[in-house]
Amino acid sequence: MQVSAMHFKRKATESLRNAKLQKALEKLQSKFVDGRAAAIAELPNFNDIRDAAAEIRARAIENLDQYLLRFEEEATARGATVHWAENGDDVNRVVADIAAQHGARRIVKSKSMVSEECGLNDFLESRGLDVLETDLGEYILQLAHEPPSHIVAPVVHKSKEEISDLFVEKHRRARTTQITEMCREAREVLRPGFLSADMGISGANFIVAETGSVLIVTNEGNGRLATTLPRVHVAITGIEKVVPTLEDVSTLLRLLPRSATGQSITNYVSVLTGTRGKDESDGPEHFHIVLLDNGRSSLLGTELQPMLRCIRCGACMNHCPVYQNIGGHAYGWVYPGPMGSVLTPTFVGLENALDLPNASTFCGECAAVCPVKIPLPDLMRQLRNKQTERGLRPWQERVALRLWSWMAQRPGIYALYARLAARALSWAGGRKKRLHRIPGASGWTKGRDMPAPAGRTFRDLYRSRRSS
Amino acid sequence: MRVGLFVTCLVDLMRPGIGFAALRLLEAAGCEVVVPATQTCCGQPGYNSGDRQAARALALKTLKEFDGCDYLVAPSGSCAGMIRVHYPTLFMDDPTVLESFQRLSERTYELTDFLVNVARLENVPGSFSGSLTYHDSCAGLRELGVQAQPRALLAKMPGVRLSEMRESTTCCGFGGTFSVKFGDISAAMADKKCEHAAQAGTDVIVGGDLGCLLNIEGRLRRRGDEKTRVLHIAEVLAGDG
């Protein structure tokens, strides 16, 4: 997917002014935030489960290659072919080659964020292949030629009226804004695609080393259809998704749906191992699994390693007050919100996403709700440190911070500055005791006043009270 | 108990009354209060902006300044959090210094947490009367577990009617330099906070961090709200309200 993270500020401002988007974002609170809270309240030992989930993910990451090798061994023994890809281009080539190898022209896709990293759909279409997104949200995006704005609810930014308009334009059927009817319409339009597809492409929520299995969670049934009907199934996933055992995945499954959508379990959980059996009437004859690095391994052994624990639940962005106000598109790539603020700089380059780790108040809500205890604010702070080390911060900012810390280490000079500043601000505040403009801080004063101080510092007042 | 009051740079410059209110409360709780004269800033601006060196320098300075105190108390969850939670992380490479910071950390408290759990203040000197709503500042809440403490203290004031607002724990949008760097997002977050506070049906908003309070008050006034007062919890508890 094209990177536009460098336009974060402008896009964030546009999002704030987009009334339709603002209305759509209101749903995040009731559906996702309240939903999650209710779902985890049902688990009396939630904290223990969360601790265990974080442990499981951390241990898997610590010995990533060992588990990946076991996964490859088991999957291969069951008839799957495991491919390794360094980057998105590799993935695209491998998938196109698989399609060519099996004479596959019509492809159905079940949701895969990794495929967005690679720009897979565009690549396959440029090779003359027919790619149909089947997850309702992704299908809508495909019709609208838009990228997803959330990793779990990709069209959270669209109203049903907008979707209805899109359907009328593309399906040429009678207009309806009844959600059940729109879903029925999508089912009828997409069903023939499933039945006639040569190849199904999916992501993987987890891959299990013990059995060489790919695990997919869905609600719609498109994931099952895409991986059962076509004769070829290609599953694409990041290398960090490996989990040692079925027991491990069971613990993670207690938290993933609850954290993501407030469900106790997703409608379908499919554990797929190997190819169609001898006498079976469904299932793929050929099963290809593509393991993508794309910068993930560069996090190993660094302070950012905990980011690899991520199970892509979306809780962090659902609860992030910044995301709640600006939505996902402003983040400019596949992964928005707090997790995106760490992953995007990692995958597309620190210098291409400078604003992302800075656009946070470090309120800490993301870390509080992360089911695998990723210390997201600490990771964003690490990225800010890296930006400073690499000289990527604007010189005005560096100078201001240097000046502040220089003064703060010299109490005499600091006291003088504070005395002058208090007086100046108080004077500038005038009778109404507030400032409408502060030089150098227009970011504040564009939308707010600044209450003016009384005019004397605590330091001075305390000293004079003490001496009197 | 010899308590060192960490005034905070914002209180020192913008609202000294909060410092005096904190002082009054600590003395009412029977503490001997000292105010180390050379204190300036806890170092959070540099720390959060990627300048670890500056943060380390200010941490060492603070450590020395509060050496003679049994406790370090700050009328700010953000500064107390910086000292208690983050200072030690700056010295993981130096075991001896780290030990000193761990001891400082154990002695560092946000004001209301200290009053309730250490000093056990029984009688709150304040005489505030009326309804108010409480904004839970992020660092205090999530780094230090400050939530019940201010409410417990307010409950000791017979004239106070606490009306909880929706999403009292949602960030107000201050975030230090965030409020200047990402001003529109910050103002939008402040807007939501103002709306939720208004829906609580009171015209007094109280909180434990001056940064949040300046942010909220600034947004209120720009929205044309001249009526709603924004007070620090210390000001309410110590009679200034």
Next chain:
Amino acid sequence: MSARENILGRIARARGSSAVDVDGVIRRHQRGPIPPLEDNLVKRFGEQATRLASDVERVATLTEAPGVVARYLAGRDLPRRGVCWPNLAPFDWGAAGVEVEARAARGDDLVGITGAFLGIAETGTLMLLSGATTPASVSLLPETHIAVIGAECIVATLEQAWDRLRAERGALPRAVNFISGPSRTADIEQTVTLGAHGPYRVLIIVVG
């Protein structure tokens, strides 16, 4: 150097000398913390399945199943005609007025009748294993999915299900499908709508 070698090489270098006994970890099948569940698993299963919008009926013997199916379909004005797994064919469907064919489902089949390997009480979930005589299409393509499950097949948790599967089958089948109700989507305005690409409704008949 292939991509595989490059990737594994990078990971191994980052890992350094620390290593884990993969065999040991896997063999241990270490379970995580399990939430407490009530003793009456069938009751829990029924409640959770109902919560997730399945219809649940209890019968004493398998012979009653065709009658339940007939009434269910008639009550909803649905055609009394469908496909089923071969092991369910021998029942007296004819007497109940339901026409069944024992085969995999095609795109135009409207009712699919399956059994289930296990039920998971914790979440009201059906566990179906793919196989020559248990085609996955029957629970997936039709608009109505009917599952017949013995009460003794209801276990408490996923962990218990894996143990049973390992004990009875050894290896995993090609597909283990966990089904927790009718297909659904909330992609349009976060409004949950039942009936997306899979079945619109699920009837679970618990026997015994």
